[in-house]
Amino acid sequence: MTVRVPAKVNLQLSVGPPRDDGYHDLVNVFHAVSLFDEVTASDAPAGSGGAAVTVSVEGQYAGQVPLDGENLAVKAALALAERAGRPLGARLLIRKAIPVAGGMAGGSADAAATLVACDELWGLGLPRQELMEIAAALGSDVPFALLGGTAVGTGRGEKLTTVSVTGDFHWVFALAAGGLSTAEVYAECDRMREASGERAAWPQASQTLMTALEAGDAETLGKALLNDLQPAALMLCRPLVRTLEAGRNHGALGALVSGSGPTCAFLAGSEAKATALAAALDAAGVCRSAVTARGPVPGATIVRADR
Numbered sequence: 473m474t475v476r477v478p479a480k481v482n483l484q485l486s487v488g489p490p491r492d493d494g495y496h497d498l499v500n501v502f503h504a505v506s507l508f509d510e511v512t513a514s515d516a517p518a519g520s521g522g523a524a525v526t527v528s529v530e531g532q533y534a535g536q537v538p539l540d541g542e543n544l545a546v547k548a549a550l551a552l553a554e555r556a557g558r559p560l561g562a563r564l565l566i567r568k569a570i571p572v573a574g575g576m577a578g579g580s581a582d583a584a585a586t587l588v589a590c591d592e593l594w595g596l597g598l599p600r601q602e603l604m605e606i607a608a609a610l611g612s613d614v615p616f617a618l619l620g621g622t623a624v625g626t627g628r629g630e631k632l633t634t635v636s637v638t639g640d641f642h643w644v645f646a647l648a649a650g651g652l653s654t655a656e657v658y659a660e661c662d663r664m665r666e667a668s669g670e671r672a673a674w675p676q677a678s679q680t681l682m683t684a685l686e687a688g689d690a691e692t693l694g695k696a697l698l699n700d701l702q703p704a705a706l707m708l709c710r711p712l713v714r715t716l717e718a719g720r721n722h723g724a725l726g727a728l729v730s731g732s733g734p735t736c737a738f739l740a741g742s743e744a745k746a747t748a749l750a751a752a753l754d755a756a757g758v759c760r761s762a763v764t765a766r767g768p769v770p771g772a773t774i775v776r777a778d779r
């Protein structure tokens with residue numbers, strides 16, 4: 473059973489004050505883009521003591537992905553087996569194209585893909601809502617990877633409402649050499665706010681952004697892009713300042729750090745403009761590589777039932 477699952481960029485990431493449980497309340501406008509991982513789940517015997525799940529990873533990022541119980545895909549399969557209440561087994565293969573620790577939710581994507589693949593492989597047929605609940609327990613970004621499209625996430629980002637979008641938007645992603653830890657970027661955001669005496673406002677969805685999405689208006693969307701984690705990501709990774717500037721200078725309609733970074737996202741006016749912008753960023757030497765993608769695209773989807 474093979475499932476394809478997209479990366480995300482955050483069009484608006486408004487971060488409230490820290491909560492008692494260590495998370496932050498958000499307005500998180502997720503947008504799924506055409507950069508995909510694939511997860512294949514195959515039959516394997518259950519262990520004597522319960523569920524047994526193994527994972528292997530292919531692709532240029534394979535070396536950066538844990539192969540033990542820390543892998544979010546393994547966690548997802550084990551959580552699903554627990555919900556099923558009987559011993560089950562699976563062998564997972566992740567074909568990884570989403571950068572690791574890049575702020576594009578690749579680990580969350582693999583977890584969502586695994587839920588869909590194993591639900592089908594094991595013939596569980598769990599209702600969507602139940603898969604969503606298991607997803608939310610795995611991580612704040614996992615439910616969106618199931619849903620895809622464009623959606624507003626509130627709470628930790630796990631409570632989703634679909635946003636209506638006209639047409640396609642064209643993106644360029646400047647991939648960085650290293651990664652950033654999500655928890656460290658949130659902590660740096662709190663630290664910077666405290667140091668400057670800034671009180672975090674209660675997050676609100678931007679009406680300008682919503683109207684631009686509904687109208688398919690890339691120019692207005694570009695100006696409305698917003699990420700409260702950006703100052704913290706730039707503080708932890710100074711070279712990104714140059715990356716963003718290069719994109720703006722080469723005609724991007726909008727430029728921002730994707731989520732907790734360090735990937736930078738640029739909105740272009742057309743597919744041709746996105747291709748030209750990616751080439752310009754590559755030539756300027758301000759990133760490891762630049763790739764184009766379009767959004768919105770669907771969430772985790774079965775592409776082959778190859779059993």
Ligand SMILES: C[C@@](CO)(OP(=O)(O)O)[C@H](O)COP(=O)(O)OP(=O)(O)OC[C@H]1O[C@@H](n2ccc(N)nc2=O)[C@H](O)[C@@H]1O
Binds near residue numbers: 496498575614627629
């Ligand atoms: C920032 C965002 C934007 O979409 O993603 P990335 O850009 O890293 O992919 C998300 O909020 C990340 O979601 P996700 O990566 O699923 O985070 P989780 O596993 O739930 O939490 C990891 C850590 O991030 C912090 N965290 C996460 C979500 C949230 N609403 N408030 C937080 O403070 C907490 O320190 C938590 O321990």
Ligand SMILES: Nc1ncnc2c1ncn2[C@@H]1O[C@H](COP(=O)(O)OP(=O)(O)O)[C@@H](O)[C@H]1O
Binds near residue numbers: 543545575652654
């Ligand atoms: N299947 C997976 N793919 C990528 N990273 C994973 C996976 N499972 C666990 N991880 C761990 O999660 C961390 C963050 O992963 P990722 O989702 O790629 O980043 P981000 O939160 O920036 O979007 C990685 O550094 C890695 O150690």
